[in-house]
Amino acid sequence: MMQTLRPLLLVWLALLALLGVELGGAFLRLGHLFGGLLLLPAGAMVALVGLFFMRLRHASGLSRGFALAAMFWLVVLLGLGSMDPMTRTLHPVAMTTYP
Amino acid sequence: MSHALDATAGEIEAATVRDNRDNYLTDEWTVWSWLATTDHKRIALLYFASITFFFFLGGAAAALMRFNLLTPTGAIVSPETYNRLFTLHGVVMVWFFLVPAVPVTIGNFVTPLMIGARDLAFPKVNLLSWYLFITGGAITLWALFMGGLDTGWTLYTPLSSAYAKGYVVPVAVGIFISGFSSIATGLNFIVTIHRLRAPGMTWYRMPVFLWSLYSTSVIYVLATPVLAMTLLLLAFETVFRVGVFDPALGGDPILFQHLFWFYSHPAVYIMILPGLGVVSEIIPVFARKRLFGYKFVVWCSVMIAVISFFVWGHHMFVAGTSIYSAIVFSLLSFMVAVPSAIKVFNWIGTLHKGFIHFDAPMIYALGFVGLFTMGGLTGLFLATLAADVPLHDTYFVVAHFHYIMVGGMVSAFFGGLHYWWPKITGRMYPEMWGRVAAAMIFFGFNLTFFPQFILGYLGMPRRYHSYPPEFQVLNVLSSAGSTILAVAYLMPLFYFAWSLLAGARAPANPWGATGLEWQTPSPPPVQNFTSTPVVTEDPYSYPSPEAIQMEQAETGEARPNG
């Protein structure tokens, strides 16, 4: 029985390690620009849970297709969605009169 | 007439001769048998009744608006009422008529028949989707009639979140619930088309209508959740007076527009793709000819579904977005037009060297091709950056989307309705009345919306309860057209009702069409097929023109009846 549980335990430990990396990163003064780097360990954790705990590795082709489609559309939403705010010259600032 | 399924045809012919008492309509007739049915055919009819109600409700609001716009001072209704009218018109027509329209009525009925299956993959989810639709509709109607909403169907903040006096949160909840109905329908179609095709029906042997339903379902499933979150953030901001869009906090109202249009542009392709599929079914049948460039047409549906997610920024060219992103969205909006262009050219290619019959479905289909192209080309006007600046938020935009949604999509919906009516009800509709209504709709439609292109160029703004006197003549023309349109849309109600009572009995295949749904009796039995059909040929395997010509020489009849 142990040989089926071993990979799951390894994944679990990897997840905790990545959590540690994130925690460490939280206390480094990475500032505005590099703060985004802390999303990398989070991405790795998501991938680990998806591949091993949700068994994406040997799911049906269709299921893998749907998972891939979800990621692709998420990238489109976040990518094209932030294209305008990132390249906009005028920034919103607090208004003067409250409604 | 070719038989893709010679083996089972004999059997089915026998069934039609024996008076088909045991079809899905006569199986049982209690209220509970309708309200708790999981038969895709009955759910299609439940949806059809609800859709028709919402169409006429939205249409009545449109008729009132057009009456008000007869005079420059807009004397019929007050500004408050007019604002509530066009908001009701937009919300009801988009979310409760056209977004569900073809997929839930014709799609629900015909999909299992087309792939030779007993029902959709998740029949209970199908019924759940109707109940979600009805619940959402009831809440929205209650809100729109209790206090109404004066934000337009676009619900832009901070007007909707802080200044609107109407029922923003209840309408948002209503639309939110109807969104889950769309997701359920989309999910059901995708799994059905993947998993339940009859043996032998490869992807390229599937009718084009199912490819367009599949593409529509992809948009249902992937765009609607973003609308759900957008409405939720809007409700949060309306209730707690604070949120991510609130300019008083330095929030960005344009972010709401990004999230809204991320759903709403793909939503307009939800509205058109089924129509493209219906037209691709009708034209080959009434031209007695194989669909021109099948592979191009089907993959164009998929391409439209995918690219439709990249173009939403073209609704915000003057909203204050960055110039760089406006240019990117304008370029992508031109790209999304290419698949539509390929489809239009392929329909015309199908007509080439065909044997064209002018039954009512074909008139609607030909009308669709013309009006869809006009609507699409005016969309290209709006996609051109410097052209959108003067035209944005004017009647040019109103004309653009009515040409595609009313001229195109409603014609395709009516065409599909007439085409599959014999299969759904087992009765033939009166052909003459069908053609008269189609012609009247075509004329009334153009008279209503063509003047609006000119009004738009002249700068008449959208959503105006009153307007400067120099626009009156064009508005009177448009209002006159809308009364003709209203009458023309009422006509099918009457002759379809008449056909239910006294229409000729429909044979299994009245149009001599290929496709599995025509290999089973009209109306079909509860389990659709007596035995699983096997598909051996391509979907539109009509004989070559020479063969038909020889046959024509012998029988003197271009299309042997079914």
Next chain:
Amino acid sequence: MADIHSTFQYSTPAHRSGSSLDGMWLFLATEVLFFGALFLAWTVSRHYHAAGFAEAARHTEISLGTINTVLLVTSSLAYAAGLAFIEQGDTRRLLQCLSLTGLLGIAFVCLKLLEWHDDFYEHLFPGSGFALHGPDPGGAQIFFSFYFVGTGLHILHMLAGLGLLAWVILRAWRGAFSSRSHLAVEAVGLYWSFVDVVWLVLYPLIYVVGRPG
């Protein structure tokens, strides 16, 4: 009629279970886009209000957040182990694992409610009584709007997950599952792990990114 329906519709049981898991993955795709819209709101708002987000992040309780992440990740492990056991036909071990998953889930919810209590106590809910008067108060209020919508929706998904878990435990307890047929366990497992994935993304956005130490 029923028998024609079942045999005719799905040719083989694998065929049927395949569609249910595909259906679940498709449903999870909609959830990805649902939360994706919220993540876009975070990305855009943080771009404009980095100062306000940093100030607000400083007032979130990273200790509670981190413990919650450990709880949820462990609950996913427990569920996956349970699934491995039922594949061997071991219902008893499955029940133990699923119960552990449930306990960890309930602990997560309780800890979250505790954190909310603290947040309300410190007047961190955006609006008139908002406590923070740092450099970019508007940005801080936007951060907490995102925080409460995000964690609120996540808690709702957790409660739904706990409901489904209870249903699976009940059916397992009644012996409905065997090494050959345990479709429900697999499907609910996908949903449970997905709720964990959503938290794995929310955690850095709330507690970690841009936190000035």
Next chain:
Amino acid sequence: MSFSLPAASSNAPEVDALLAALLLMSCAVLALVFGLMFFYVVRYRAGSRIDRGALAERTFRFEISWTAATLAIFFGLFLWGADLYVRLFEPPADALKVYVVGKQWMWKVEHPGGQREIDTLHVPADQPIELVMTSEDVIHDFSVPAFRLKRDVVPGRYETLWFRADRPGTYHLYCDQFCGTDHAHMVGEVVVLSGPDYRKWLSVTPGSETLAAQGQALFIHFGCSGCHGGNGAGSYGGPGGSPPGSTGQAPAPSYSTVRAPPLVGLYGSPVPLSDGSVVIADDRYIRDSILDPGAQIVASYQNVMPSFAGQISEEDLVKLIAYIKSLGAQRADAGQTGG
């Protein structure tokens, strides 16, 4: 009932040309689509006996050729549209700035010379005008069809719209973004006057003090002078600051030891920020500094300036900005103030 719309701005003719080109292309495509459709529908109707042999099997060639052709033509129009769009929204540097504030269901206009107008805008012909617009409540849209121009007016930020009107006359002004009950009544007129008429209008219109002058009074009233010095020359101890006694203005709340940067010559000059980046002090930057000083802090200064959000109205903000800009102008060419 006129079917033609006057083209009264320098860019209007080119926009009309672009629309005409689009119309031409669309008519060509429509002629192709409708023409072929009617031709085939009549020629190949069921009863007709004409020869229908030799059906083209390979459709690939047709598909690619007609799609590529139409796309190529329309792609040209995309490029033209994009290029013109960029020119439409890049204001020239020397434009005369007029401030516009949209408010539920009226347009408030403020000229640099202090003239105020409601729902009308008087502008000189043949001179670039830049409208700096914001809204006090919901999103509006300043639209002048005769100039083929419009821009949404968004609360909480400045949006700019520029034009050079080249034909004197009176043109419709509409609000094009739905803004509530009287959206249809939030209309007005843009009156384009020739040079001499405009100067006559300026003189006869009761423009009180210039915006800058009104701004100076507010500068003291809101206590800015307490830290930035009477004439914004920076506080004692600040770089180039003058001893408190010399300001001779009304006594600041306290001879605070707060070091605040000099505002003289600030407008248009680069400002080094505490996070190392450098920004140009334009209208938006000054407005940000007043409403949310903590967002962008000047290098080597503490973040002690309070936020004035909610205390200074849009009109007063416009005056303060005009005053601070006048300080800039003062130093550049000593003597002649604003306007």
